[in-house]
Amino acid sequence: MVSRFIRAVRLGLVVLWASPWTLLGILVGLIGGATGGRMQRVGRVLEFHGGAISWLLSRVPIAGGASAMTLGHSVLGRTVADLDRTRAHELVHVAQYERWGLFFIPAYLGCSAWLWLRGKDPYWDNPFEREAYAREEDGCN
Ligand SMILES: [Zn+2]
Structure with missing residues (x-):
């Protein structure tokens, strides 16, 4: 009972801690929704796709654009797939x-x-991306 309460408080705090970026993601998601996009909730994450979001992600300056991008507890994707x-x-x-x-x-x-100033790749060598690619393969997140 107490541990459930502590988990709920912890979740509330981390959601609040990330909320400025989540709100930006929701704003972009609403723009996507106004241009034909859709939203779904998966666990503690709001996912948005389609509409202007697809256009925006295709212009992210990494090879071929981005398929998806996370902002706090919101994730923007080109498509559901x-x-x-x-x-x-x-x-x-x-x-x-x-x-x-x-x-x-x-x-x-x-x-x-x-990384860029040191002649390395600002995306592939970024420790946040390296952790994400390493842990997605482990299936632990
Ligand atoms: Zn990533």
Whole structure:
């Protein structure tokens, strides 16, 4: 009983901690919804796909654009199939937002900039991506 209460409080705190980025994701998701996109909830994550989101993700400056992108407890995907295929990876990013909260995007972009300045790949060498790719293969997130 007490441990259920503690888990609920912890979940509330991590959702609150990541909420600024979640709200940005919901805003983009609503724009997607106004342009023909859809939303679904999977566990503690709101997933948005289609509409302007597909257009936006296809222009993310990594090879060929992004299939999906996590913002707090919201995940933006080009299609439902993309959300299904990338869910394990994106859930690792959700856990990273739960640890880093408001500081996740500055930390992620700071790592990317540092790597780029040192001649490394700002995406593939980024420790947040390396953790996500490593843990999605383990199936533990
Ligand atoms: Zn990733």
